[in-house]
Amino acid sequence: MSNAAGSVWEHAAATPEAAALRAGEDVWSYARLRDVSAAFGGELRARGVRVGDRVLLVAPTVPEFVVAYLGAHVVGAVVITMNTMATAPEIDYVVEDSGAVLLVAWHRATQAAQRVADDRGLPLRIVEPGAVAGGSEGIDSPVDRDRDETAVLLYTSGTTGRPKGVELTVANLLDTAHILVDELRLTAEDRFGTGLPLFHVFGQAVCLNAGLAAGCSISLLSPFEPVAMLEMIRRDRLSCVAGVPTMWNAMLHAADDFGPDGFASLRLALSGGASLPGAVIRAFSERFGCSILEGYGLTESTAASTFNCLAMEQRVGSVGVPLAGTTVEIRDPLGSVVPIGQVGEVWLRGPGVMKGYWKRPDATATDLVDGWLKTGDPGRLDEDGYLAIVDRAKDMIIRGGYNVYPREVEEVLYQHPDIVEVAVIGVPDEKYGEEVAAVIAARPGAAIDPAELRVWAKEQLSAYKVPHLVRFVDALPKGATGKILKRELDWDALDTATS
Known part of the structure; x- marks a missing residue:
């Protein structure tokens, strides 16, 4: 089935009582997640949302985000996720640029969305805890979509100009999720957890989609707080966690009452979003008995391009080797490949590379060249294919x-x-x-x-x-x-x- 929600239906049929989501004491089985998402999708369909329509979602890292996200995919809508801190002007710009037909907002993040909905005469669906849609017939199964159709639209400013909508396709989401399942050796027995925002590509593509594809349970924390994150890892016996460098550093500084004995189940910690100091990696390993593995990706590459995979030597200071199906080249300003060890611009090609920028053919032509994504990030490859990002895109x-x-x-x-x-x-x-x-x-x-x-x-x-x-x-x-x-x-x- 070519739909980002398809894996939930598959696991709900095979193991309906298996845990899909955890948020404190609240546990959602795969059957419950399927049924509520189907009901939410049915409500969207009753509201007139059709395949290809854009639906904007503003919600934190809670189970109800997942329900609304899956419900929109179920009917074949294009999901636009935005930060819960987004202001009315920021939301208004995205609504106008994308042509969104419906806004969905968490009950504690409605003020800006309500203002935009009122100004533009658009419907606003407020999501309360539980997210159960009422009065609408649920959808039996997700719409079967073409793999090259746009599934999500994530707005990013790049280094110049107004924010651009990155079009990630059904194939981008599904292929990246399955590649990560293989690279991380995820199974239905794993217990994934994160305090990352699911509205961001890292939380969405690496944590949510990959975890659901594997049939894992996914523990969600919102907002992130270091002690609460450590307690969640211990309480839920997490085997895999994901975060950004500031999270790992905060956990280290809050870890006085925590040690390796409480984290025996933890086998994998994933880091992205920025470079992680080697001192933090070493201190985390000493404190919790688990190494943090770094990766590299952009919104335009579905968050995942390279990774310090489990099967290879871990090299601190490197963001690893290309994921399966991905090719990395370092090129000079004229587009020619530079010698090994020399610094140049990182170019990517692979299953995660975006379709393009929404209604921005010129920007798409600039950043996508014959299937290659020009990242703008300076980096270098060593003789074993490990990538090091030596700087970042200009000014960001x-x-x-x-x-x-x-x-x-x-x-x-x-x-x-x-x-x-x-x-x-x-x-x-x-x-x-x-x-x-x-x-x-x-x-x-x-x-x-x-x-x-x-x-x-x-x-x-x-x-x-x-x-x-x-x-x-x-x-x-x-x-x-x-x-x-x-x-x-x-x-x-x-x-x-x-x-």
């Missing part, structure tokens, strides 16, 4: 595993009447990996209070995108063309009195 900031694109933040800050020039940069931070910082040249005579500026910015930006560090200068450095030269900004040398 990774704060706590979330991608922050400076231009998007700058465009908002430039709307402030007292800001003349601004450069948004990443500053190293022990907790988040990087913190979002803004260097601002204000209007002569204006006095901008950083705290008030942050409050103002939060009206238009998700909280994690708002600059938490602010410093002021008379003017920003510029090149001959007038372009601001961020590389010449020395954060430590700037006046700290304005932070």
Whole structure:
């Protein structure tokens, strides 16, 4: 069956009482997950949602996210998932760009979605705990879709311009899930767990879809809190967990009452989203008796391209080797392959590579060349095929595993009447990996209070995108063309009195 929800139907038929989802004391069997998802899909169909229609989902990492996500797939809709911190302007842009016909929002994350729905005259389905759809006939089985049809639309800003919708196909989701099941050696006996956001491609493609494909149980935590995550690992006897570097670091710092004895079942820890320091990997192994394995991927590659797989030597500082079916090449600016060990741009080809950008043929043609995805990330391959990312896409900031694109933040800050020039940069931070910082040249005579500026910015930006560090200068450095030269900004040398 070619549908992202198909595996749930298969496991529900074979092992109906097996645990599919866990959230604290609440356990959902595969039969229950199938039945509630079928009912939700039936409601969407009754509301007029048809194959190919776009449905926007705003929900945290809770079982009800999974129900709404699967229910939309069941009817063949294209699912758009967004951060629960998204503001009304951010949601409105995605709704307009995608042509979404319905908004679905968790009951504690409705304010921004409600505003957009009201302004645009669109229906809003509020999801309460349980997510049981009432008054609609459930769907017997998921719609059988063509493998090259778009299944999800995930918006990402890239390094320039407004956010673009990444089209991931049915094949992208299914093939990536099955490849990960093989690479991670997942079986129905495994107990997967995560505190990652399921609206993000990592949580969605690596945790949710792969876990359901294997028939695992998946323990969900929202919001992430280090002690709660450690307690969940121990309580649910998890065998596999996934997170980003800030999560692993937070767990290490909160682990005084936890040790290897309580984590005997844990065999696999997965990390992505940013580079993980070798010291954290070693400390985690000593504390919990389990190694953290790093991988690499982008939204445009369904989150997974390379991995430090179990069958090979683990190399700290490397993001592993290409997953099955994936090819990695390092190329120079002209597109020619560079010698082994030399740094260049990472190019990918394989089953996870996106279909393209939604209604962006020019951007698609730029980033997809003869089936190859140009990542923009500088990296190098060694003689054994291990990939190391030596930097990241120009200017992008990774704060706590979330991608922050400076231009998007700058465009908002430039709307402030007292800001003349601004450069948004990443500053190293022990907790988040990087913190979002803004260097601002204000209007002569204006006095901008950083705290008030942050409050103002939060009206238009998700909280994690708002600059938490602010410093002021008379003017920003510029090149001959007038372009601001961020590389010449020395954060430590700037006046700290304005932070």
